[in-house]
Amino acid sequence: MTTSQLVIAPVLLPVLAGIALLLGRSLDLRWRRAFALTCALGQVVLALMLTRAVADGSVLVYALGNWPAPFGIVLVADRLAAWLLVTTSLLAWFALAYGCLGSDRDGRHFHVLFQLQIFGLSGAFLTGDLFNLFVFFEVLLLASYGLLLHGGGRRRTRAGLHYVVINLVGSTLFLFAAGTFYGVLGTLNLADLAVKAAAVSPQDLPLVRTAGLLLFAVFALKAALVPLYLWLPAAYANTSAPAAALFAIMTKVGAYSILRVSTLIFGADAGPAANLIADWLLPVALLTLAVGLIGAAGSERLRLQIAYLVVASIGTLLTAIGLGTVSGIGAGLYYLPHSTFAAAALFLLADLIAGQRGEHTDRLVPGPVMGRHWVLGVLFFLGAILIVGLPPLSGFIGKFLILRAALDHPAAVWVLGIVLGGGLLALLTLARSGSLLFYQTAEADGGTAVPPPTWRALAPVAALLTLGAAMTLWAGPLSDYTAAMADQLLQPDGYVRAVLGEG
Template identity: 50%
Template sequence: MNDWLLAPILIPLIGGVIQVFMGYAPISLRRTLALITTSLLLVSALVLLSLAMDDQYRVYAFGNWQPPFGIVLVLDRLAALMVLLTAVLALFCHLFSVGGWDEGNRQFHALFLFQLMGLNIAFLTGDLFNLFVAFEVLLIASYGLLMHGEGTSRTTPGLHYVVLNLTGSALFLISVGLIYSATGTLNMADLARTVPDLTGADLRLVEAGGLMLLVVFGLKAAILPLNFWLPRAYARATAPVAALFAVMTKVGVYAILRVYLLIFGQGAGGLASLGMDWLFPVALATLAIGVIGALGAQNLKTLVAWQVVISVGTLLAPIALGSRAGISAALFYLLSTTWTVAGLFLLAELVANQRGSAGDRIVTAPAMAHRTLLSVLFMLGAVSAAGLPPLSGFFSKVLILQSVTSGPDLAWLWAVVITGSFFTVIAYSRAGSIVFWRTVDGHIESPPGLSNTTRVATGALIATSLVIVALAGPIHQYTDATADQLLDQNGYVNILTVETVGEDH
């Protein structure tokens, strides 16, 4: 069964290669094959989730070179959750794109699938250097996707995005070099076993490398002050690309969870909890700046882009505290916020297409077509994003607030999260009332209709908030078990005892 670990990588790789050679094929055929590919990816993600639920680690060693020397893929509960999160998101973003947003670039579907491949490598790899490779794969594809579409408005934010990520890649390479020079390994399980015994100069080298890694992952996650590139870049991207990018910041969050709980966790000796003292206040500041940005947003896409920043701060605050309850609550919130924000990006594009020259700007305009449907979807998405009952965003934030029971951390977390949620409600209420209800006299000539694929994709992503509420019990049990697995370093370190590729551990 360990061969299934290859499926989330091979499926988009093969699909992407086929798309490259089909650049001049009829677009209907390219769309059909793309949707088949992402559907198969979702099936493989569900298989991996079912395998991970027995709490066993599964390892696939390429070429039968066993860890720590060979390249390995590792499946645990966290990896399975992230692959499933991405697969669901990818399917609906791809479905939305076939409504016309994939036109103008013959390689749109190839780039889309290659980015999925990079994401899944990042979630499944058991090696720091291969995590770097995964980042490069997904980033190269994201550069092309970010520039997809007509117009030059994407050029400047796209350039900022490329330059910052190239800088982050250089720092990543330097940091893994420092760690390798002191430990002689980049296998995560081997590092978790080696780091606690470091002393002297080797300890200082790994400390420097670890802190540089935290900066790199912070850039990927878009934490303050490394997040000002994000709102403009995401707001200028086409709708399905911006929606898919909702998971990009979560790669940084995932990397922090994986590396700093496993390698620099409580058992890391002199490097235990490296950087976590700084992460908590930075996370709260990120949340606060995201709320301020949302209040000042002049269009819907920028509002949703700032919501991505808000979600990053809300995610990292409980993770930084390192408790089982906090990690579990963060993972629960991760599902809710990623799918909801993606749905809001798609919805903002639909609204813009129905408002003529007003687009998605938060200004009064003549009444749009399909206003009832779009306003209801916006209300559901806004309620979940802001954390109001009875949708999943509310339950997620309740779990986060309950994860801290005493001390100054309790006061800061409750104050910032509750205040931030209050002002987020104001930001969405302002935008919704102006865009949907404060209309002026006039007529929008020939607004485009809403295709079935765009309706289904947008509605399904926003409706996931209801699905998460309906399945809150099983999902919370899964995130609790995932937190337990993450905090148990010995379980992951034991993958070093692998003797054959086919064994389950």
């Protein structure tokens, strides 16, 4: 496999795996599980190989059909795309391993939909074309809708209906934005858009800015920014555990798109269209962080609380990106995988806790003593430390880097106040939840005894938390890498030359 072919491999593997699983749906479930897990592990290997190939700052381009850009479709891999591919593939493997313990039996085509979800995520991170970003968004929407409804139920159906209707509205706006870009600039290739947006004529500038704002509204919807976050809590809180764990990366697709387009097309060198969203991204991100934490504090169910913490985490991530500096964006990119792994681990853990509490499920009320409660308690404690950002784990390092980057920003007081105050609120919220779940017990309802969670079920949770802890051990090299990633993003000439050629 050549270096350029390596770029398309993370897109081909999951879609071919999904087709094979659909054709082999009559095979024994054990064989389908083994095949799906093998393909997911292969995705991890491909992502790591691609990361190694671009670690020196190279930008790799694969032209489909050998049509040169901007006339043909291209896939582009740089440090940012590889970073998100590694995060996605690791997350997907452990979420799938948990799903193979039994929840994949609750509905048809779980493994097919799971592979298509990986396909959509990988394509969104690698595409170099705006229309194909729309296509991969639609793949994500369809696959995630199927996974959201996996197992059925009134709550899931209602949440799924809200989810798909709101996202279809976003898809319509995306088409309006893409059509306007093509009508004015004559291209949808991201690198070519960067060149032509910088040279747009004054009479076309209002249309370009309007299309850009429409595009950012769509990305804000995907990222669940205030006020476009209302679809997320119910959807994430009512789906199956492996689907919710995989969905922890979904909001990051919106954040990735905001970062990619704002630095490439509307960056500092974009002429009259420069810094299109610079003035409002930071305030909206801080508001999202505050609203997410208030929602978590007021939640009466553990899974709903974690869903609101996902909203808060995207607020923290985009606060770092909104700083607009190498140190700020680098800190946010370090924080991104940490928050993803922590939220996914808590979703899986919440499912185990709910299964041990009988009719109390995941409601934050006193319940019976759970099997292996000490193991569940330790995992909950570690997950809380990670997602709140307490020392010495990676959450603390990520927030410290963000706060340090904000010191020289004019809005430093707001950033420090909301991030630190939000961390305190999150700590109190999860401390209360842990107390209700593990210390304030009630009499059992006298029903059939529930077997304790198996070590195989606990392993994916522990593994995801270990990934977060491992980011602490390698915090120095990883933060240096994300800083280099941010520097590459803020100097997009290398990306443009790699896609369009030196001329």
